[in-house]
Amino acid sequence: MTPARLRETGRFQHLPSREAHASEPASLQELLTLLDPGSRYAKPLRPCGARSAATDCHTSSMGTTISTARLNRIVNIDHSAMTVTANSGVRLDTLNRVLAEDGLELVGSHEVVGRSLGGAVSAPCFGPSIGDSGAYLSSHVSSIKLALSNGRVLNVTPEQKNLLGAVRMSYGLLGVVVEATLKIRPATVFHADHRRVTIDDFANAAGALADSAVGLQFYLMPHKDRAYLDIRRFSSKDSKGIKALWAIKDWGESTVLPRVCSSLHKVVPIRGMRFGLIDSISAVAHDMVNSRFVAQGSNATSESGKYRAIGPGKIRFSTWCFPATDFGVVLPAYRDFCRQTYEEHGYRCDLPAIGYRVARDSSALLSPSFDETMIALQTMSTQEKGWEDFVIDLAEFAEHWGGTPMFNLTRSASVDHARNVYGARRDMFNKIRRQLDPDNRLLNPFLAQYFL
Numbered sequence: 001m002t003p004a005r006l007r008e009t010g011r012f013q014h015l016p017s018r019e020a021h022a023s024e025p026a027s028l029q030e031l032l033t034l035l036d037p038g039s040r041y042a043k044p045l046r047p048c049g050a051r052s053a054a055t056d057c058h059t060s061s062m063g064t065t066i067s068t069a070r071l072n073r074i075v076n077i078d079h080s081a082m083t084v085t086a087n088s089g090v091r092l093d094t095l096n097r098v099l100a101e102d103g104l105e106l107v108g109s110h111e112v113v114g115r116s117l118g119g120a121v122s123a124p125c126f127g128p129s130i131g132d133s134g135a136y137l138s139s140h141v142s143s144i145k146l147a148l149s150n151g152r153v154l155n156v157t158p159e160q161k162n163l164l165g166a167v168r169m170s171y172g173l174l175g176v177v178v179e180a181t182l183k184i185r186p187a188t189v190f191h192a193d194h195r196r197v198t199i200d201d202f203a204n205a206a207g208a209l210a211d212s213a214v215g216l217q218f219y220l221m222p223h224k225d226r227a228y229l230d231i232r233r234f235s236s237k238d239s240k241g242i243k244a245l246w247a248i249k250d251w252g253e254s255t256v257l258p259r260v261c262s263s264l265h266k267v268v269p270i271r272g273m274r275f276g277l278i279d280s281i282s283a284v285a286h287d288m289v290n291s292r293f294v295a296q297g298s299n300a301t302s303e304s305g306k307y308r309a310i311g312p313g314k315i316r317f318s319t320w321c322f323p324a325t326d327f328g329v330v331l332p333a334y335r336d337f338c339r340q341t342y343e344e345h346g347y348r349c350d351l352p353a354i355g356y357r358v359a360r361d362s363s364a365l366l367s368p369s370f371d372e373t374m375i376a377l378q379t380m381s382t383q384e385k386g387w388e389d390f391v392i393d394l395a396e397f398a399e400h401w402g403g404t405p406m407f408n409l410t411r412s413a414s415v416d417h418a419r420n421v422y423g424a425r426r427d428m429f430n431k432i433r434r435q436l437d438p439d440n441r442l443l444n445p446f447l448a449q450y451f452l
């Protein structure tokens with residue numbers, strides 16, 4: 001199938017897509033009735049959680065969306081097995097809070113805490129996790145209850161390793177995750193080392209950072225030739241840091257900065273002056289918050305993305321993963337790409353890009369870091385006009401540099417490239433998909449491009 005890559009040249013108008021029928025089952029029985037092939041609900045049937053994905057993976061303009069919002073019970077915290085079992089509609093911040101009350105936490109470090117457990121298990125969910133064991137939230141899932149498209153329940157157990165590997169990050173293509181059991185651990189403390197560097201300095205250090213099992217989060221300002229690094233290591237100190245300071249950092253980065261940038265577009269008409277101001281404000285904000293301000297933290301105190309506008313139409317983003325070993329070369333190329341695109345087309349992102357080190361992890365068939373450690377680079381902007389053109393150019397850039405797309409986070413990835421990247425793993429996934437959903441009732445047109 002030829003990939004549809006439409007440019008927003010302004011010559012064509014987007015017709016608003018037809019609204020999907022929205023359903024919100026309140027119990028497993030209601031969900032199974034809805035999925036039953038004899039039900040009155042139009043296909044495709046698309047499960048959705050907090051709808052924070054950047055693509056159409058969670059929508060279905062012709063069919064039915066199945067929100068898990070009302071399936072939101074924490075079923076059990078098992079202190080001896082060190083696991084938590086929860087419904088898929090539970091939000092990660094709720095889970096974090098309840099675990100923290102018992103001195104426990106989810107394994108790893110996961111951004112955008114407003115997302116649902118089901119969405120985080122069914123897609124690559126990563127953040128600045130320390131260490132090399134289990135880069136994604138789904139890596140720590142030991143069993144899953146799945147509602148299938150034939151209206152039946154499938155319990156996937158730890159013994160069914162291959163099936164579990166397929167269900168993790170399955171984008172709702174194998175069934176609706178109803179409940180998941182995840183490993184937990186006693187709450188940990190980390191030390192965050194903050195550095196402000198040029199992009200070339202970051203590029204020189206990228207190889208060493210990729211090789212060391214640190215938690216790495218960074219912010220890139222390509223037009224200012226600047227990077228802010230947040231390098232995390234476990235700490236033996238008792239202090240978990242002050243939650244209010246982390247909350248201020250998160251609020252500044254994910255609410256104040258986007259709003260200020262968005263407003264400046266309305267009040268400062270001269271482009272050069274506007275972006276000069278935007279970059280200066282971003283730099284001052286990051287100088288302040290990515291400093292000793294928040295040197296000590298824990299998963300509970302450092303929850304981030306809480307204030308990030310969740311849902312379509314707020315902050316626009318597209319994320320690609322690049323092999324960590326090449327990232328030292330990709331970084332300056334990305335800076336040059338952003339500058340060149342701005343010069344030629346007049347579009348640039350107004351927010352710093354965010355990135356993470358994502359350790360090699362083959363626990364899911366569709367893991368983007370299945371073969372090697374990757375660096376995820378998330379380009380973000382509040383500006384709609386020109387964004388779709390920009391993400392097409394970004395996709396061409398990323399594909400040239402061997403980028404791996406993710407079906408919930410990457411916009412405009414070409415079908416051929418995605419198929420090549422996931423290759424035999426996609427074929428194996430599809431075999432399982434055809435067994436569990438033989439009539440493609442869960443497949444919407446967006447996902448069909450990549451999986452049919």
Ligand SMILES: Cc1cc2nc3c(=O)[nH]c(=O)nc-3n(C[C@H](O)[C@H](O)[C@H](O)COP(=O)(O)OP(=O)(O)OC[C@H]3O[C@@H](n4cnc5c(N)ncnc54)[C@H](O)[C@@H]3O)c2cc1C
Nearest residue numbers: 049050051052053057088115116118119122125126172177
């Ligand atoms: C501003 C912004 C920044 C972001 N930054 C990051 C980031 O740094 N790191 C990161 O990992 N993600 C990030 N995300 C992406 C987002 O949080 C993930 O896509 C998330 O995992 C999706 O969770 P959700 O509940 O919103 O799921 P949705 O977006 O609703 O769905 C995502 C996918 O999961 C499927 N799904 C949802 N629930 C179920 C279920 N119960 N059973 C089966 N399938 C299901 C959907 O069909 C869809 O394919 C960001 C999002 C935003 C808006």
